[in-house]
Amino acid sequence: MTRIASHRGGTLEFGDSTPQGFAATAAMALEEVEFDLHPTADGAIVVHHDPTLDATTDMTGAIADLTLAEVKAATIRYGAGSHPMRLEELCALYAGSEVNFRCEIKPGVDGLPYQGFVAPVIATLERHSMLKRTIFSSFLVASMDELAQVSSRPRLWLVSPSVLRQLGPDAVVETAVSHGIPEIGVHVDTADAALMAKVQAAGLDFGCWAAHSRAQITKALDLGVKVFTTDRPTLAIAVRAEHRGEASV
Ligand code: FE
Numbered sequence: 076m077t078r079i080a081s082h083r084g085g086t087l088e089f090g091d092s093t094p095q096g097f098a099a100t101a102a103m104a105l106e107e108v109e110f111d112l113h114p115t116a117d118g119a120i121v122v123h124h125d126p127t128l129d130a131t132t133d134m135t136g137a138i139a140d141l142t143l144a145e146v147k148a149a150t151i152r153y154g155a156g157s158h159p160m161r162l163e164e165l166c167a168l169y170a171g172s173e174v175n176f177r178c179e180i181k182p183g184v185d186g187l188p189y190q191g192f193v194a195p196v197i198a199t200l201e202r203h204s205m206l207k208r209t210i211f212s213s214f215l216v217a218s219m220d221e222l223a224q225v226s227s228r229p230r231l232w233l234v235s236p237s238v239l240r241q242l243g244p245d246a247v248v249e250t251a252v253s254h255g256i257p258e259i260g261v262h263v264d265t266a267d268a269a270l271m272a273k274v275q276a277a278g279l280d281f282g283c284w285a286a287h288s289r290a291q292i293t294k295a296l297d298l299g300v301k302v303f304t305t306d307r308p309t310l311a312i313a314v315r316a317e318h319r320g321e322a323s324v
Contacts, residue, residue: 078107078282079107079302079315080177081096081304081308082284083110083111084100085100085307085308085309086306087287088308090151090154090155091124092124092151092159093154093155094164097160098168101168101174102172105174106174107210108174108176110176110178110179111123112179112192114195115142115143116139116142118195119143119161120162120163121138121146121159121162122160122164122165124181126183126184128141128149131152132149132151133152134148134149139184143161162199163199163203166200166203167203169208170203170205175210178210179213180193180196180221182214188215188221193222193225209228210228211226211231212230213232213233214232216232230256231256231259231260231280231282232251232254232258233260233284234247234259234261236261239262239265248273248277248279251279256279257279258279258282259274259279260283260284260302261283262285263283263284263286263291263294263295266298268298271300283295283298283300283303284304285306286303287305292305292310292314293318296318
């Protein structure tokens with residue numbers, strides 16, 4: 076069965092990386108919750124998509140330049156007055172949930188990996204008994220490599236449309252294989268059966284991301300990808316149930 080990952084806690088249904096979205100996702104009949112992490116200036120780990128607060132909260136600034144208290148003072152837009160969560164809070168929220176973690180390691184404002192960030196993320200997840208329930212993702216091959224050095228947990232490389240276009244499918248597969256990356260995910264609009272077959276022929280798992288519309292979700296289900304992320308988890312659950320019903324007739 077194709078797995079569903081609620082992207083940033085279901086952005087189009089609950090706001091971007093909101094406590095409400097993560098709480099709602101924890102109770103949903105899906106497999107994964109996707110979230111993104113950034114470090115604060117004082118060493119905390121915050122669940123937020125962008126490296127800055129500018130676009131999604133009432134404050135500005137790079138998370139890595141702010142203290143946890145400053146980040147916590149930000150109010151998330153369309154977040155019903157809520158504030159960005161710490162990774163520890165997310166762990167607590169999912170301790171009793173059947174939904175597992177899909178943890179994206181984000182770069183900083185400069186597009187480069189945060190120095191020494193992966194190890195404390197792994198340690199925090201381990202401390203809260205969530206590491207064994209986590210698969211990691213990143214757009215950066217350097218972050219894939221860093222993850223492999225400190226953990227044997229599964230990793231998936233997010234391949235952007237521009238990287239797929241520039242490298243081409245063969246070089247994407249070659250890069251994944253040479254870095255020991257077991258799974259890749261592409262934007263759903265760039266996914267097709269030929270690409271999936273090529274990836275799978277190399278022994279890699281294939282998934283896609285950004286399946287937000289009914290048509291995109293249906294495409295992912297028709298292809299039979301391993302997993303897709305969606306900003307509309309409630310819709311995705313309904314479409315998958317319909318799809319499975321049709322498949323069993
Ligand atoms: Fe993400």
